[in-house]
Amino acid sequence: MLNFNIDFTGEFFAFFLLSVCAIVGAVLAINFAKVVHMALSLAFTFVSLAGLFILLQAEFVAFVQVLLYVGAVTILMIFGIMMTKHQDEEKARSRPLLETLAAIGCLCLFGILFYAIRAASFPLPAAKLPDNNTLEIGKLLYSAYAIPFELVSVLLTVAFIGAVALAKREEEKP
Structure with a gap:
């Protein structure tokens, strides 16, 4: 069940790099305090996802991802930020217990998904x-x-x- 026979090809390294970039961009979007930095890290995540779509040979979806999300939505968010008034608000205090529980929950979810994906049998496509x-x-x-x-x-x-x-x-x- 836990068979780790992995072919270290260029496609594997590209997938690994793009997936790490997408996860890092999403985590940064959540953790940044300035909204403009959040929008830029979200754009970074969208570009990484477009690269993953290209690896899946879905060029049209990757093109739409870049055109709509990276282009239109991110620029719209930045214009919205620039046109609204923002007061400096005090930063929320840290909650170590809540953050620890969230980390444990994330690890449990990762374990469940890892087990489910490894145990699943994926059928071959019906047609080319x-x-x-x-x-x-x-x-x-x-x-x-x-x-x-x-x-x-x-x-x-x-x-x-x-x-x-x-x-x-x-x-x-x-």
């Missing part, structure tokens, strides 16, 4: 994946899933108009 999966996603998106795609675009447009209307209403109040 296409060579150009971005082209296949595009064909499906604009043929079989054209109506849901358009409905999502209408829903996002309505949500955007609603957000602008709410922001204008709050701005008009004295």
Whole structure:
């Protein structure tokens, strides 16, 4: 069950490096005190996740990850931070008992997940994946899933108009 026959290939080292970068970026996003540093470390995590998607041969998802999350969401967060007022608040006091319990809980979760993944048997894929999966996603998106795609675009447009209307209403109040 605990068979550790690992092939030390370039793909293994790239996965290890990208996964460590994603975890470090996420931990830094939680632990930083300044919100701009949090946003930048979150962008670092998103770029690392895009690299992991490339290792999984999901180039389209990696491209969307970089375009939407790294580009749009992170820049939006930084603009939101710059346009709002922030007062210096005192830092919350440390809780060593709570932090110790959280660390123990994390280690237990890691052990459970490690055991579950090692005990699982993953089936082989039913068919070979296409060579150009971005082209296949595009064909499906604009043929079989054209109506849901358009409905999502209408829903996002309505949500955007609603957000602008709410922001204008709050701005008009004295």
